[in-house]
Amino acid sequence: MENGQSVWTSIRFWRRSAAWVTGFASALLILLTFDTMGQIKMGTDEDLQKGITKRVPAPTVINHHIDYKYSKKRGHEVPVIGDKEPFFGKEWSPKEARALLHKGKLTVQAKNCINCHTILGNGAYYAPDLTKSWLDPKWKQLMAMTNSKTKEEAMAKFLQHPEKYPTHARRMPNLKITPEEAQAVVAFLKHLSTIDTNGFPRGFSKGVKEFEAGGTYAH
Ligand code: HEC
Numbered sequence: 001m002e003n004g005q006s007v008w009t010s011i012r013f014w015r016r017s018a019a020w021v022t023g024f025a026s027a028l029l030i031l032l033t034f035d036t037m038g039q040i041k042m043g044t045d046e047d048l049q050k051g052i053t054k055r056v057p058a059p060t061v062i063n064h065h066i067d068y069k070y071s072k073k074r075g076h077e078v079p080v081i082g083d084k085e086p087f088f089g090k091e092w093s094p095k096e097a098r099a100l101l102h103k104g105k106l107t108v109q110a111k112n113c114i115n116c117h118t119i120l121g122n123g124a125y126y127a128p129d130l131t132k133s134w135l136d137p138k139w140k141q142l143m144a145m146t147n148s149k150t151k152e153e154a155m156a157k158f159l160q161h162p163e164k165y166p167t168h169a170r171r172m173p174n175l176k177i178t179p180e181e182a183q184a185v186v187a188f189l190k191h192l193s194t195i196d197t198n199g200f201p202r203g204f205s206k207g208v209k210e211f212e213a214g215g216t217y218a219h
Contacts, residue, residue, distance in 0.1 A: 045094045055196040059097035062087045062190050068135045076199025088152055088183055104188025107181045127172060129201045134193035138167055156182040
């Protein structure tokens with residue numbers, strides 16, 4: 001600015017501005033990273049017992065009934081954790097539930113389910129999105145088809161013999177999933193459905209309404 005120079009051509013001004021903008025953006029990013037980490041941190045069994053809602057609930061959430069309800073405030077569906085209900089006929093301790101989910105996750109990875117399906121936005125759209133699959137009303141139909149008393153039983157049977165119970169234009173191949181693996185995968189899918197994904201995948205409930213009105217269900 002000496003010698004009548006304008007601020008816009010001052011190198012010092014631009015250097016300072018760049019330093020401030022970089023500094024501010026870095027601080028904001030660090031802050032947001034910590035905020036996100038806090039939001040996606042898995043809750044504990046105590047949270048569940050106290051009715052504290054976490055974005056990612058504790059593994060023992062598999063001992064509860066799960067609903068998916070429209071929230072006016074948020075403008076989309078949110079998972080609602082309900083009363084306790086047996087899962088595969090029993091209540092799972094925190095340790096058991098954690099081990100079961102771990103096995104389910106390993107199976108999902110080993111069998112490469114996301115080669116065809118999508119989980120939390122990762123994967124393919126050849127087959128239905130699995131993020132909210134536990135809440136899919138089609139399991140009612142599969143309970144009848146597989147002669148099962150519970151949804152988890154129907155899902156486990158479907159996973160072991162998908163070729164026997166087609167409900168879709170495309171078929172899922174038999175991936176030689178063992179009964180133990182199937183149980184663990186169902187637990188993984190149930191837990192997945194309790195994660196608050198801000199209404200993702202969009203249109204899930206629209207498909208549900210069409211299905212319940214007697215249409216075909218595709219999502
Ligand atoms: C080669 C592609 C492919 C792979 C790999 C695959 N699936 Fe599927 N899956 C499909 C197709 C196609 C359907 C729809 C068929 C049907 O419902 O009859 C399906 C349906 C499903 C359904 C029913 C979903 C719903 O809500 O309608 C579930 C649950 C499922 N798969 C889980 C899995 C899991 C878990 C794995 C990994 C262990 C897996 N799939 C691997 C192709 C695949």
